[in-house]
Structure formats: C-alpha cells, structure tokens
Amino acid sequence: xxxxxxxxxxxxxxxxxxxxxxxxxxxxxxxxxxxxxxxxxxxxxxxxxxxxxxxxxxxxxxxxxxxxxxxxxxxxxxxxxxxxxxxxxxxxxxxxxxxxxxxxxxxxxxxxxxxxxxxxxxxxxxxxxxxxxxxxxxxxxxxxxxxxxxxxxxxxxxxxxxxxxxxxxxxxxxxxxxxxxxxxxxxxxxxxxxxxxxxxxxxxxxxxxxxxxxxxxxxxxxxxxxxxxx
Amino acid sequence: xxxxxxxxxxxxxxxxxxxxxxxxxxxxxxxxxxxxxxxxxxxxxxxxxxxxxxxxxxxxxxxxxxxxxxxxxxxxxxxxxxxxxxxxxxxxxxxxxxxxxxxxxxxxxxxxxxxxxxxxxxxxxxxxxxxxxxxxxxxxxxxxxxxxxxxxxxxxxxxxxxxxxxxxxxxxxxxxxxxxxxxxxxxxxxxxxxxxxxxxxxxxxxxxxxxxxxxxxxxxxxxxxxxxxxxxxxxxxxxxxxxxxxxxxxxxxxxxxxxxxxxxxxxxxxxxxxxxxxxxxxxxxxxxxxxxxxxxxxxxxxxxxxxxxxxxxxxxxxxxxxxxxxxxxxxxxxxxxxxxxxxxxxxxxxxxxxxxxxxxxxxxxxxxxxxxxxxxxxxxxxxxxxxxxxxxxxxxxxxxxxxxxxxxxxxxxxxxxxxxxxxxxxxxxxxxxxxxxxxxxxxxxxxxxxxxxxxxxxxxxxxxxxxxxxxxxxxxxxxxxxxxxxxxxxxxxxxxxxxxxxxxxxxxxxxxxxxxxxxxxxxxxxxxxxxxxxxxxxxxxxxxxxxxxxxxxxxxxxxxxxxxxxxxxxxxxxxxxxxxxxxxxxxxxxxxxxxxxxxxxxxxxxxxxxxxxxxxxxxxxxxxxxxxxxxxxxxxxxxxxxxxxxxxxxxxxxxxxxxxxxxxxxxxxxxxxxxxxxxxxxxxxxxxxxxxxxxxxxxxxxxxxxxxxxxx
Numbered sequence: 001x002x003x004x005x006x007x008x009x010x011x012x013x014x015x016x017x018x019x020x021x022x023x024x025x026x027x028x029x030x031x032x033x034x035x036x037x038x039x040x041x042x043x044x045x046x047x048x049x050x051x052x053x054x055x056x057x058x059x060x061x062x063x064x065x066x067x068x069x070x071x072x073x074x075x076x077x078x079x080x081x082x083x084x085x086x087x088x089x090x091x092x093x094x095x096x097x098x099x100x101x102x103x104x105x106x107x108x109x110x111x112x113x114x115x116x117x118x119x120x121x122x123x124x125x126x127x128x129x130x131x132x133x134x135x136x137x138x139x140x141x142x143x144x145x146x147x148x149x150x151x152x153x154x155x156x157x158x159x160x161x162x163x164x165x166x167x168x169x170x171x172x173x174x175x176x177x178x179x180x181x182x183x184x185x186x187x188x189x190x191x192x193x194x195x196x197x198x199x200x201x202x203x204x205x206x207x208x209x210x211x212x213x214x215x216x217x218x219x220x221x222x223x224x225x226x227x228x229x230x
Numbered sequence: 231x232x233x234x235x236x237x238x239x240x241x242x243x244x245x246x247x248x249x250x251x252x253x254x255x256x257x258x259x260x261x262x263x264x265x266x267x268x269x270x271x272x273x274x275x276x277x278x279x280x281x282x283x284x285x286x287x288x289x290x291x292x293x294x295x296x297x298x299x300x301x302x303x304x305x306x307x308x309x310x311x312x313x314x315x316x317x318x319x320x321x322x323x324x325x326x327x328x329x330x331x332x333x334x335x336x337x338x339x340x341x342x343x344x345x346x347x348x349x350x351x352x353x354x355x356x357x358x359x360x361x362x363x364x365x366x367x368x369x370x371x372x373x374x375x376x377x378x379x380x381x382x383x384x385x386x387x388x389x390x391x392x393x394x395x396x397x398x399x400x401x402x403x404x405x406x407x408x409x410x411x412x413x414x415x416x417x418x419x420x421x422x423x424x425x426x427x428x429x430x431x432x433x434x435x436x437x438x439x440x441x442x443x444x445x446x447x448x449x450x451x452x453x454x455x456x457x458x459x460x461x462x463x464x465x466x467x468x469x470x471x472x473x474x475x476x477x478x479x480x481x482x483x484x485x486x487x488x489x490x491x492x493x494x495x496x497x498x499x500x501x502x503x504x505x506x507x508x509x510x511x512x513x514x515x516x517x518x519x520x521x522x523x524x525x526x527x528x529x530x531x532x533x534x535x536x537x538x539x540x541x542x543x544x545x546x547x548x549x550x551x552x553x554x555x556x557x558x559x560x561x562x563x564x565x566x567x568x569x570x571x572x573x574x575x576x577x578x579x580x581x582x583x584x585x586x587x588x589x590x591x592x593x594x595x596x597x598x599x600x601x602x603x604x605x606x607x608x609x610x611x612x613x614x615x616x617x618x619x620x621x622x623x624x625x626x627x628x629x630x631x632x633x634x635x636x637x638x639x640x641x642x643x644x645x646x647x648x649x650x651x652x653x654x655x656x657x658x659x660x661x662x663x664x665x666x667x668x669x670x671x672x673x674x675x676x677x678x679x680x681x682x683x684x685x686x687x688x689x690x691x692x693x694x695x696x697x698x699x700x701x702x703x704x705x706x707x708x709x710x711x712x713x714x715x716x717x718x719x720x721x722x723x724x725x726x727x728x729x730x731x732x733x734x735x736x737x738x739x740x741x742x743x744x745x746x747x748x749x750x751x752x753x754x755x756x757x758x759x760x761x762x763x764x765x766x767x768x769x770x771x772x773x774x775x776x777x778x779x780x781x782x783x784x785x786x787x788x789x790x791x792x793x794x795x796x797x798x799x800x801x802x803x804x805x806x807x808x809x810x811x812x813x814x815x816x817x818x819x820x821x822x823x824x825x826x827x828x829x830x831x832x833x834x835x836x837x838x839x840x841x842x843x844x845x846x847x848x849x850x851x852x853x854x855x856x857x858x859x860x861x862x863x864x865x866x867x868x869x870x871x872x873x874x875x876x877x878x879x880x881x882x883x884x885x886x887x888x889x890x891x892x893x894x895x896x897x898x899x900x901x902x903x904x905x906x907x908x909x910x911x912x913x914x915x916x917x918x919x920x921x922x923x924x925x926x927x928x929x930x931x932x933x934x935x936x937x938x939x940x941x942x
Contacts, residue, residue, distance in 0.1 A: 127505075127508075131512070147327045202384065
C-alpha cells in the first residue's frame with residue numbers, strides 16, 4: 001500500500017474518480033486524493049480494461065477485477081516488456097498496485113455504496129456515468145426504502161498519458177480541496193452566525209462560482225458539471 | 231430550555247436510537263416515543279428527530295420489519311407535517327427524504343385499505359406542504375428579487391424535485407405496471423379519486439417545467455430536473471410530447487446572463503446545460519420509439535448540441551471572444567445591497583441599497599442647495615416604480631427590525647441615537663393628511679434650568695479636552711454617524727474651535743444670550759437673571775478650582791460682562807431718550823431731532839452703571855486676594871490691567887495686601903502699576919497710599935510715603 005503516511009480528512013465527502021480503464025487517470029487522481037487523506041474510490045466505465053499492446057491493433061485486454069499485480073506480471077512476461085517499461089505502463093502498474101488491488105467497473109459498483117462527488121476524467125466517461133445513473137433511477141426503485149441522494153458529477157478532461165494524468169490529478173486535488181474548504185468555512189460562519197444570507201453557505205448555490213474560479217486557473221483542464229441523483 | 235438540558239436530552243435520544251437500531255422488536259416502541267420530541271422547542275432536538283426519522287425509514291428489513299414500518303409511517307405523518315414547516319434547512323431536507331419512503335408506503339396502504347380517511351387526509355396534507363414549497367425559497371426567507379431567488383436554496387429544490395416526480399409517478403398511469411402507478415389503484419376507490427390526483431400530477435409537472443422558461447440559466451436546478459425527467463420519459467408516454475416540446479424549445483444561447491452570475495459562470499452554465507441536454511436526448515432516443523417528426527427535430531437539436539460541445543472543447547472557454555458581445559444581461563430589477571441585516575448602527579447602512587463600496591455613497595447631498603434637492607427628490611419619486619419603492623422600504627424596515635431585535639447592535643453609546651428616532655411612528659402615516667411640524671413646546675422654568683445645567687456641564691466637559699481631542703472627536707463622529715448634515719456641522723463648528731472658545735460662547739450665553747426685552751424689575755427678568763447667575767456661578771466655581779491657571783477665563787468673562795451690560799444699557803437709554811424727545815419734537819419743542827438725542831445721550835450715558843459687573847468682579851477679587859502669594863505678581867497685575875473697569879471700591883481691596891507682611895510687596899507693586907498705567911484710578915490709589923502713610927507700622931508708612939512723594 002501507499003508509503004505516504006497521511007492524516008485522514010475527518011469531514012471528507014465520499015469521492016470517486018472515474019476514467020475508462022481505471023488504470024491511469026482515475027488511478028493517479030485516486031493516489032493523490034488518497035495521499036491527501038480523502039475518502040476515495042475509483043472506477044472505469046469501459047466494458048473491459050484495455051491497455052496498449054505491442055501494436056495499436058493488439059491491445060492487452062483484461063476483465064475488470066483482474067488484480068494489477070496479475071496485469072503487471074502478464075506484461076512483464078511478454079516479449080515486448082521493454083516497450084512497456086519505456087511507455088510508462090510498468091511504472092503505472094507499479095503505482096496502481098500500491099493504491100488498490102484491482103481495477104473496478106463503474107457499472108457494477110453498487111457494493112461500493114454511494115458517493116457525494118464523482119469526478120470523471122473524460123467527457124465520454126461523464127456521459128456514461130450520467131446515463132447509467134439515469135438508468136439506475138428508473139431501475140432501482142423496486143426497493144421502496146431507497147432514497148436517492150444528491151451527487152455532484154464533475155468531468156475534468158485529461159489526456160490519457162502519464163504526464164497529463166499527474167497534472168490532472170493535481171487539478172482534481174485542488175478542486176476537491178476547494179469544495180471541502182467551502183463547506184468548512186461556511187459551516188463555521190453559520191455556527192458563528194456571521195452569515196448574511198444562508199444561501200451563501202449552500203454548496204449547490206455556490207458550486208458554479210467555485211467551478212468558475214477553479215477553471216480560471218486551469219484553462220487546459222476543461223470541465224463539465226451536473227448535479228444529479230445517486 | 232438551556233443548552234445543558236438539550237444536550238442531555240440528545241444523549242438520551244441517542245441511547246434510545248442505539249437500542250432501536252439494535253433490536254427489531256423494540257424499534258416501533260422507541261420510534262413512537264421519539265415522535266413526542268418533535269414538538270420540543272429546541273431546534274437541535276427537532277433536527278435530531280428529523281434525522282432519526284430519515285434514518286429509520288431508509289433502513290432495510292433487517293433493522294425494521296416492513297409491517298412495522300408501514301404502521302410507523304402512518305404514525306409519523308403528524309410529526310412530519312409539523313417538521314415540514316420548520317424553517318431549518320437540514321430539518322426540511324430530512325423531512326423530504328423521510329416523506330419519499332412514507333409516501334410510497336402510505337399510498338399503497340390507503341389503496342389496499344379503503345376507508346382510512348384520516349390517513350389519506352394527512353398524507354395529502356404532507357404532500358401539499360412539500361410540493362407547495364418548490365416555488366419558494368423555503369426554509370430561507372425570500373430576497374428582494376425574484377431573479378435572485380432563482381439562485382437561492384437550490385439544494386432544497388433539488389431534493390423537492392425527487393418528491394414531486396415521485397408524486398407524479400404514483401398519481402399518473404405508466405406504460406406498464408412494473409412499478410406502482412395509477413393503474414395499480416383499485417377502481418372505484420372511495421378516497422383515491424383518479425381524475426383529481428391525475429390533474430394534480432399534471433399541475434406539478436407544469437410547475438417543474440416552468441424552470442425551462444426562466445430567461446436565465448440555473449444550471450444546478452436545470453440539470454437535476456432533466457435527470458429526473460428521464461424517469462418520466464421512460465415510464466409515461468403521455469408526458470413525452472409535453473416534456474420533449476419543452477426540451478426542443480429550450481436553447482441555452484437564447485438565455486440571458488443573470489445579474490447573480492459572472493460572465494464566466496454564465497459561459498460555463500451554457501456548456502454544462504448543453505451537455506446534459508445532449509445526454510438527455512441520447513437517453514430518450516435509446517429508450518423510446520419517437521414519432522418521426524419529434525425524432526427529426528430532436529435529432530437536429532442533438533447535432534447542434536454536439537457541434538457546440540466540440541467547438542467549445544477546442545478553446546479555452548473563459549477566454550474573451552467576439553461572440554461575448556452577443557451575450558445579453560437580464561435587466562437588473564433588484565438591489566445590489568439587498569441585505570436585510572444591519573452591519574452597523576447608522577443611517578448610511580440602514581438606507582444603503584447600492585454597493586456599499588461605491589464611491590458615490592460618500593457624496594454628501596447636504597452640500598447641495600435645498601431647492602435642487604427638492605426637485606431631485608420629486609423627479610426621483612415620480613420616476614420610481616412603486617413596487618420597487620415598496621420593496622426598498624421593505625428592506626429598510628427589515629434592517630430596522632433586525633437592529634431593534636439584535637441587542638449586540640444596540641449595545642453601547644449608540645443606543646440613544648435610535649431610541650430618540652421619530653421614524654418609530656411610521657405605522658401611523660396617513661398619506662391624505664398634510665403634515666406640519668407641531669409648534670415648539672414652551673419650556674417650564676424648571677426645564678429651562680435643567681437645560682442650562684446640561685449646557686454648562688457640556689461646556690465644562692469640552693473645556694477639559696485638548697484641541698486635538700476635539701478634532702479627533704469630530705473625525706470619529708463623522709465616520710460613525712455618517713448622515714452628512716451633522717458631520718458637516720461638526721466639522722464647521724470645530725474648524726475655528728480653539729482651546730478657549732467654550733468660555734466665549736458660555737459667557738455670551740450668560741450675558742447677551744439671556745438678555746431679554748422684559749421690563750426691568752419684572753418677574754420674568756428676574757428669572758432670566760437667575761438663569762444667567764447659574765452660568766456665572768459655574769464659571770466662578772470653575773475659576774475657584776484653580777485660580778492660578780484660570781485667570782484668563784476670568785478676564786474674558788468679566789470683560790464680556792461689562793461690555794454687554796454697557797451696550798445693553800446704552801441701547802435702552804438711547805431708546806428712552808428717543809421716545810421722550812420724539813414727543814417733544816412732535817410738540818414742536820425740539821427742532822434738531824438727532825442732534826438733541828445725541829446731546830442728551832452723551833450726557834446721560836456717563837451715568838450708566840454696571841451693577842452685574844461690579845458685583846462679580848468684587849466677588850472675584852474677594853476670592854482671589856486671600857490666596858495670592860508673592861509669586862503671583864504677574865497674574866494679579868494682569869488681572870488689574872485687563873479688567874475693563876476698576877471702581878474705587880475694587881481698588882480698595884488691594885489695601886489688605888499691603889497690610890500683610892508677606893505680601894506687602896505685591897500690594898505696593900499693584901498700586902504703583904495702577905498709578906502709572908490706569909490714570910482713571912490714580913486718585914483712588916493715592917488715597918490708599920495716603921491712608922497707609924498714616925499707619926502705625928513703620929515699614930508700611932515708609933513705603934507708602936515714598937510712593938506718595940513720587941507720584942502725587
């Protein structure tokens with residue numbers, strides 16, 4: 001597991017990061033958020049875990065749930081392991097092994113509970129998550145006890161390579177920090193009674209402002225946002 | 231209820247909760263007990279109860295059996311109705327989330343158990359209590375502006391959408407009966423009237439769809455609404471035309487930028503809503519076979535949205551582009567500063583509806599001529615929208631109430647400022663009557679005395695302050711009390727204010743200020759004199775406190791005393807002479823009117839006496855002489871030289887100094903000074919010396935004789 005010793009954020013929202021294969025972008029962000037002490041999980045929206053192979057038309061395909069360790073061993077046993085070392089695949093899997101056991105599929109994540117904040121790393125994944133939650137809205141209410149919760153879904157478009165995954169991860173940590181700081185500050189102000197309009201303390205009322213502020217400093221990380229029901 | 235007992239109750243409630251959640255059998259009993267606490271006045275306990283209800287109803291069968299939960303749902307209706315009107319954000323959220331489970335359970339129960347009128351009535355009451363709040367900002371108070379309220383308390387609306395869509399789902403027919411819907415309701419049910427509840431559901435949907443018609447974009451509301459509408463599209467074909475026609479007509483690029491969002495936020499909003507529309511239309515295509523015309527128009531819409539999305543993706547969305555010029559902002563109909571709380575207790579904060587940081591607020595209207603102000607005010611009142619004026623006054627009234635109910639603001643010295651305010655009477659305003667100021671009330675003699683006392687105290691207080699303090703004081707007042715007039719007044723008054731100014735004003739009040747045309751010797755004049763004497767005594771006492779350093783005050787005062795007495799008496803004399811000579815003139819006895827008046831005046835004015843002056847200067851000398859020491863030479867001589875009039879009687883008081891062996895030098899020095907520099911009293915001084923030269927004390931005799939020979 002991660003070597004960094006971190007203090008858990010006590011009031012952490014339940015956060016998850018989502019990319020296609022739950023290997024590079026969502027995992028880098030997962031690692032960074034974990035290191036920062038947040039309550040974090042990660043998923044992939046693809047149908048299977050697809051990693052680059054010896055040629056573009058021969059990807060390495062694994063089932064979600066295949067441990068990173070096994071993927072790592074498989075790649076290391078192949079003839080072109082040197083290629084995987086030079087293109088960063090090996091480095092990526094070494095990191096992933098330290099973060100969690102195996103890539104997880106978004107569409108089958110009901111065991112993981114609900115989330116307050118979902119961060120996707122690609123527009124395609126954002127669409128997939130929203131579409132899936134619409135499906136669940138219709139499909140899951142056989143259970144009369146279930147009440148949907150409000151979830152904030154934010155897409156941050158990150159190019160799928162090592163370097164951009166790190167830059168994107170930094171941006172995500174910053175944004176997650178801003179949301180938490182907002183909640184803390186406003187909670188404090190509410191408790192002190194120094195707030196003029198309670199609306200100023202409601203995250204949903206102020207979320208657009210937070211996103212605009214973040215976007216200003218991260219022009220190359222394009223965003224999409226919606227409030228939805230989980 | 232004190233905090234201690236509230237936290238004690240919550241501790242016990244938590245114990246009860248633990249018991250309930252660990253024992254299925256005791257759960258119902260515990261929950262029913264807890265329902266009694268909903269009426270507790272302590273908000274923290276109400277909040278606790280609402281959270282407990284939410285957790286209980288969301289728990290699964292392993293914690294609370296289904297049959298028990300059904301019973302408890304019905305038993306909780308009353309409590310939830312009460313809590314649903316509690317003005318508390320979290321409580322209301324908990325109520326919505328509890329009600330989502332309860333509505334399903336109780337609706338199904340009523341369906342199966344026809345005749346339970348009471349339960350059905352309560353369920354409807356709870357439903358209406360929740361759904362009616364979607365168009366409000368409950369539990370927050372609404373602001374001054376409808377546009378602003380669109381962006382306020384979105385979380386509650388987002389939560390309410392869930393409940394409203396549930397009601398619509400239950401109260402209308404679905405395409406299949408996979409889920410409970412109106413088809414599941416027993417035909418001829420005596421309570422659940424199909425038509426009525428269906429109509430209600432349609433009304434609720436219309437209400438939700440009104441969000442599409444806003445002329446601004448409220449992304450955090452619009453997107454979750456689209457999300458929930460996906461459920462209705464999936465299940466209810468009868469709603470498809472209505473919902474999709476709204477979607478079709480809706481275009482983010484036709485919306486206005488709100489005054490409550492920045493340009494950046496607006497640009498992001500358009501992108502975010504466009505994306506959700508795109509996903510929504512994709513979801514509809516995936517799940518529904520649409521009629522070809524809808525298929526086509528929505529297909530076109532999808533193409534446009536996709537192109538827009540791809541286009542915006544390639545650029546930095548926040549960078550300024552020429553198209554930004556096409557963005558129109560909604561006309562601002564609110565107040566930049568619509569805050570209903572008062573930050574500091576002054577008129578500026580009470581009335582300021584513009585940006586408090588605006589430089590314009592520092593412009594002092596009091597500097598404009600009155601007629602300009604009047605025409606400006608009339609023009610403004612003519613132009614203002616009465617509704618807006620009403621709102622503005624409403625905000626000011628709220629601030630006023632806030633200030634009155636907020637003791638921290640009212641604490642301290644500022645208290646008096648507000649209590650004395652006449653605006654308290656605003657409730658009695660009658661627009662029909664012409665208002666005129668009441669005539670000033672005649673003060674009683676006692677009231678006058680009180681006022682004079684107050685004035686004296688104030689001036690003496692000022693006398694203790696240094697000029698720096700006075701100036702600082704004026705600055706402070708200017709800042710805290712920013713109504714222009716008084717701060718300007720203070721500035722002007724203080725500009726020429728010097729250390730001794732107070733004594734000038736105070737002495738003039740005692741003399742000229744109190745001077746009246748009352749007949750001499752009348753009771754009125756006597757009373758006025760008494761008031762003057764109050765001031766004189768105060769000045770005199772002030773002097774006695776420190777005769778050495780306050781001699782200037784005395785000189786200033788006695789000069790004013792003498793001068794005003796002479797001037798006043800001369801005026802009276804002249805008038806008397808005039809009246810008398812005018813009679814003679816009319817009778818033909820006098821020819822040169824002015825000449826005669828002047829002649830008589832010149833002779834008679836020699837006789838003008840100054841009894842007030844004489845009285846008080848004697849008092850001063852009597853009080854100062856016993857305390858003089860030889861080192862006080864300078865101040866005493868200064869006094870003698872600066873007093874406007876020295877009578878023989880006054881000069882005579884120097885004699886006592888000469889008789890005192892310690893102060894003999896001072897006495898003779900004074901006499902010598904007066905002989906040399908005040909010729910009118912030379913003779914009086916020589917008389918004293920004459921007296922002393924006949925004394926039996928040798929040193930006295932010697933000194934007196936020496937001076938006599940020198941100056942005689």
